[in-house]
Amino acid sequence: MLLADDTVLVGTAPEVLNAGVELCHETEPFCAAYRMGQRLVASICLARHPDGRYLVLNPCGVCRERLAIHGPGLMVAVAHPDDPTTPTWKRLKDVHLDYWVTPAV
Structure with missing residues (x-):
């Protein structure tokens, strides 16, 4: 995950x-950003395939909910439709047809 101050945080499961x-x-990096009082600006999740390739994992619904507090403009990586090892960057609000969070005014 990339923080607003250009810090990169990594985690594992x-x-x-x-x-x-x-x-x-x-x-793990989500909690670290919270502890540091930093805003997330981008998130990518990778998983190592048994053949050694790194696959881009689209953010699950739970992670989308967690990431939502950082705003609809947060950039998330999703797997390219033709190559799951290549990220396609989208705004969080664009990974759903109808964005579910109403920002506080």
Whole structure:
């Protein structure tokens, strides 16, 4: 994740026995940004495929909800339709047909 001050934060998701308690890869840097009082400006999630390639993982619904507090202009990476190893950057509000967060006035 990229912060407003150009700091890059990284995280990982440890493997657990019960899939119901897994964490998203974005959880760790999301919490670090909160602790630091920093705003996120971009997020990308990658997973290493068994063949060694890195695949771009689209943000899940839970992560979209978490990222929403940083505003509809937050840039998120989604997998390119023709190549899952290539990111396509979109604004958070554009990854849904109808954006669900009403910004505070």
